[in-house]
Amino acid sequence: MTRMLDVQGYNPRTGAPVGPAVAASTAEEVDRAANAAAATFPVWSGLPAQRRAEVLDALADALDATAGELVAVADAETALGETRLRNEVGRTTGQLRMFADLLRRGRHVEAIISPADPAAGRPDVRRMLHPIGPVAVFSASNFPMAFSVAGGDTASALAAGCPVVVKAHEGHPQTSVLVARTLGQALAGAGLPTEILGLVHGFDAGGALVRHPAVRAVGFTGSLRGGRALADLAAARPDPIPFYGELGSVNPVVVLPGAARTRATEIAAEYAGSLTLGAGQFCTNPGLLFVPDDADLLAALADAVRSTSAGPMLSKRMRDSYVDVTARMAGDALHPLAEGAAADGAWAVAPQVWRLDLATFAARVDTLTEEVFGPAGLVVSYSTVDDLLPVLSRLDGSLTGSVHAADDEPDAAAAVGAALRPLVGRLIYNGWPTGVAVCWAMHHGGPWPASTSALHTSVGGTALRRWQVPVAYQGWPQDLLPAELRDDNPLGIPRTVQD
Amino acid sequence: MTRMLDVQGYNPRTGAPVGPAVAASTAEEVDRAANAAAATFPVWSGLPAQRRAEVLDALADALDATAGELVAVADAETALGETRLRNEVGRTTGQLRMFADLLRRGRHVEAIISPADPAAGRPDVRRMLHPIGPVAVFSASNFPMAFSVAGGDTASALAAGCPVVVKAHEGHPQTSVLVARTLGQALAGAGLPTEILGLVHGFDAGGALVRHPAVRAVGFTGSLRGGRALADLAAARPDPIPFYGELGSVNPVVVLPGAARTRATEIAAEYAGSLTLGAGQFCTNPGLLFVPDDADLLAALADAVRSTSAGPMLSKRMRDSYVDVTARMAGDALHPLAEGAAADGAWAVAPQVWRLDLATFAARVDTLTEEVFGPAGLVVSYSTVDDLLPVLSRLDGSLTGSVHAADDEPDAAAAVGAALRPLVGRLIYNGWPTGVAVCWAMHHGGPWPASTSALHTSVGGTALRRWQVPVAYQGWPQDLLPAELRDDNPLGIPRTVQD
Numbered sequence A, B: 001m002t003r004m005l006d007v008q009g010y011n012p013r014t015g016a017p018v019g020p021a022v023a024a025s026t027a028e029e030v031d032r033a034a035n036a037a038a039a040t041f042p043v044w045s046g047l048p049a050q051r052r053a054e055v056l057d058a059l060a061d062a063l064d065a066t067a068g069e070l071v072a073v074a075d076a077e078t079a080l081g082e083t084r085l086r087n088e089v090g091r092t093t094g095q096l097r098m099f100a101d102l103l104r105r106g107r108h109v110e111a112i113i114s115p116a117d118p119a120a121g122r123p124d125v126r127r128m129l130h131p132i133g134p135v136a137v138f139s140a141s142n143f144p145m146a147f148s149v150a151g152g153d154t155a156s157a158l159a160a161g162c163p164v165v166v167k168a169h170e171g172h173p174q175t176s177v178l179v180a181r182t183l184g185q186a187l188a189g190a191g192l193p194t195e196i197l198g199l200v201h202g203f204d205a206g207g208a209l210v211r212h213p214a215v216r217a218v219g220f221t222g223s224l225r226g227g228r229a230l231a232d233l234a235a236a237r238p239d240p241i242p243f244y245g246e247l248g249s250v251n252p253v254v255v256l257p258g259a260a261r262t263r264a265t266e267i268a269a270e271y272a273g274s275l276t277l278g279a280g281q282f283c284t285n286p287g288l289l290f291v292p293d294d295a296d297l298l299a300a301l302a303d304a305v306r307s308t309s310a311g312p313m314l315s316k317r318m319r320d321s322y323v324d325v326t327a328r329m330a331g332d333a334l335h336p337l338a339e340g341a342a343a344d345g346a347w348a349v350a351p352q353v354w355r356l357d358l359a360t361f362a363a364r365v366d367t368l369t370e371e372v373f374g375p376a377g378l379v380v381s382y383s384t385v386d387d388l389l390p391v392l393s394r395l396d397g398s399l400t401g402s403v404h405a406a407d408d409e410p411d412a413a414a415a416v417g418a419a420l421r422p423l424v425g426r427l428i429y430n431g432w433p434t435g436v437a438v439c440w441a442m443h444h445g446g447p448w449p450a451s452t453s454a455l456h457t458s459v460g461g462t463a464l465r466r467w468q469v470p471v472a473y474q475g476w477p478q479d480l481l482p483a484e485l486r487d488d489n490p491l492g493i494p495r496t497v498q499d
Helices: A027-046 A049-065 A067-078 A082-105 A152-160 A173-189 A203-211 A224-236 A257-280 A295-306 A316-331 A358-363 A385-392 A410-423 A461-467 B027-046 B049-065 B067-078 B082-105 B152-160 B173-189 B203-211 B224-236 B257-280 B295-306 B316-331 B358-363 B385-392 B410-423 B461-467
Strands: A007-010 A017-022 A111-114 A125-131 A135-138 A164-167 A197-200 A217-221 A243-246 A252-255 A288-292 A335-339 A352-357 A376-382 A398-404 A424-429 A468-474 A495-497 B007-010 B017-022 B111-114 B125-131 B135-138 B164-167 B197-200 B217-221 B243-246 B252-255 B288-292 B335-339 B352-357 B376-382 B398-404 B424-429 B468-474 B495-497
Touching (some): A007 A067, A017 A067, A027 A125, A027 A203, A049 A082, A049 A152, A049 A173, A067 A082, A067 A173, A082 A152, A082 A461, A135 A152, A135 A203, A152 A164, A152 A217, A152 A461, A164 A203, A173 A197, A203 A224, A217 A224, A217 A461, A224 A243, A224 B224, A252 A385, A252 A410, A257 A288, A257 A376, A257 A398, A295 A335, A295 A352, A295 A376, A316 A376, A352 A358, A358 A376, A358 A385, A376 A385, A385 A410, A398 A410, A410 A424, A461 A468, B017 B067, B017 B173, B027 B125, B027 B164, B027 B197, B027 B203, B049 B067, B049 B082, B049 B152, B049 B173, B067 B082, B067 B173, B082 B152, B082 B461, B135 B152, B152 B164, B152 B461, B164 B203, B173 B197, B217 B224, B217 B461, B224 B243, B252 B257, B252 B410, B257 B288, B257 B295, B257 B398, B288 B295, B295 B335, B295 B352, B295 B376, B316 B376, B352 B358, B358 B385, B376 B385, B385 B410, B410 B424, B461 B468
Parallel strands (some): A135 A164, A135 A217, A217 A243, A252 A288, A252 A398, A352 A376, A398 A424, A424 B468, A468 B424, B111 B495, B135 B164, B135 B217, B164 B197, B217 B243, B252 B288, B252 B398, B288 B376, B352 B376, B398 B424
Antiparallel strands (some): A007 A017, A111 A125, A125 A468, A335 A352, B007 B017, B111 B125, B125 B468, B335 B352
């Protein structure tokens, strides 16, 4: 058996290796991890929801207790900084606790009861959701905690009752190993098999995982190219499985004339902050800003961008790609609006913003709307909102769309909202797309290429539905029904009853 | 432009053509129908739900008013008989009215509200479902009403606010044209564009529809081969779209020893009835019956099957296929249990049931569990429930699984239910799989190959979710929010509020 290439993490500040290389998983190891996860499915899915909630809380506690070490390792591998990474640990454990809370309330069951109607010849039918089976999760580069080993896909799948095998991101192998070890110890401490959460490494392991017969669904956050390749693998299986990928997004933001007039400086500062946060390495980065042709606002934007500096990008490959793409844009006769500074660090890059008018943008909309990973943005100036609306409708799908409006322009805000709504999964008013609140109502997804399934979300209370299948029980006697569906509702969960 | 082959319906009783041939749609016609449907999307989706409900009721009324003519044409093209077809019209219009009722109650919105939590830095986030866009629906052969032009996929998509283009089934073109005309007149009568419901014909039109850029999702009921080919087309688009296909199912039924002892004659008669209903042309046909090795029950089953007769199958191709497959099974050293009679009619076939023991079945489970379309069944006899359980777990996914139990064998019923549950979408107790009640809690789907998405259903109150996408509104002022999400809940719809 030949060993595949090992996985080595690097420090984006120095370019030096972080810790030892992690061995890429062999095909046999992937097979073993998937089968071991499948073997735990009856145990994990068979626990009462209250007990699964306790375990999720224990996983959160274990991560919180390891936060210092986690932040140090993740910072070495990603250079995202201690403040951001501390917050990200909190977000990750908060997410686990939110799902635990939803389990305790029975909000994951979606029970619907249609009592028998003998007059209409209708039998008693009761529907609830059950876990789908083992889930494969692909970690993202840009969230070493919140979209990685213990991230939203893992948390929601575990909450649903599904064991998980994570394919670690190559960018932070040591962080991944540490998170997996922490979770494994917490599972063992709860008297459960550690194989409920498996971890594999390396490019080839990813494809093997998607093709593995025991895997019943896939969650993915990453690039359009990688995601599409894996989605195609999932669709081409003898038994196709659902693939939930979040792939790419330019996140249009529209500033209306009244907002520009009354809040130019504030908007400019917020834009520059959102664009360069985390070196622009967010799927919700505001890549496309539409502004009125207003000299004051454009000047304020240029000033704000010039005052930014961006830290190192996550990998040399990403840095090189950013440099290539921005050089191509510069060579592409785009007019620079402003440039920020590159902070210290081997892979640091300078924020870059170009400016063009609406007509020029409209003529080149297909080539100018691909996501640029990093702190680069286009500012498109328009004359009137009426000119802008048809151009907005030509944009590809995005995770978010935002409108900045003054109180006295509700019609324009409504019109821009209506134009953006079919293109996005989240519609923001007087706010910025970066920062995805983990709450019941959040939706993080959108039309292709934002996500592979516009119907489902990777963040929020309904994220666990991706890992659940409905089952209808017809004619079952009370004492053989799952507790969730019995007339006496012993768990006290919310249910819909047909009347 | 060359014309493709026309579509000709035939009378299964005589083999003679029914009415004139219908022209197969050209690529241009498919393009026009899809674009015309897309053009109606703002109008149809923009109607208040109450108004869409009125229109659905009007569609149901129009079909009821045309029932006599519909039944006559459908009977000529399918030979399913007047009683069954009258019931099917009622089921179809009942389904439209059920969705109208759900719209009036606001049960299609799935509103979730997470109020702002300034202490946690959380903005106000409010989520609801919106229609996805134009939907392509593929009619089934075996339900000329309930799974065809006005069937469940169309009804749920229209309810969701999506225009529909139906690809008519080749087996009943005249019925399809009549239903589409009836619905078109009702839409026009409601002052709406008739292109909200388009109709195309012919094999090539189907592929063109799935590939069409304006089509945002597909509903399909039909064969495994045809469904897989179209699902692959949907997944291979530049922008993959969801494909909801219901493809094939053997619907295992387990008779427990106590039930066999106390209800042998009744079970045998019900089995023979369910197996041969509609000439066995149901996706819920009980193709696989597991019984204890009980001589009385086996004799009763043989008697019951011998007393059946099956009407003509829907098409010559289906009849020929049934004859081929059953001949192969007979030549395959299967032991015949009993044979029924072929009723009158050109394409009538004889019900056929084979018997084998559990060990033989277990050794050949992969080849013996493909769906046979028509009134053919396998009866597998087992010695003990403990022997049976591991064999059940090796079955492919099905739409349904059923258990027949006496009151004094709850443990065995629970064990068989637990073994079948992961394999099926509906679990039936002391009942038969044929007959799918249209009610809020119904689920009609199951693991591959029963359906392409085990997560979604083609029947029941949640069927319209297939055609809806979530959108989260962040930070929007009250007067710019959709009515469904405003604090005062002016529509009085059910909503979930995070506390």
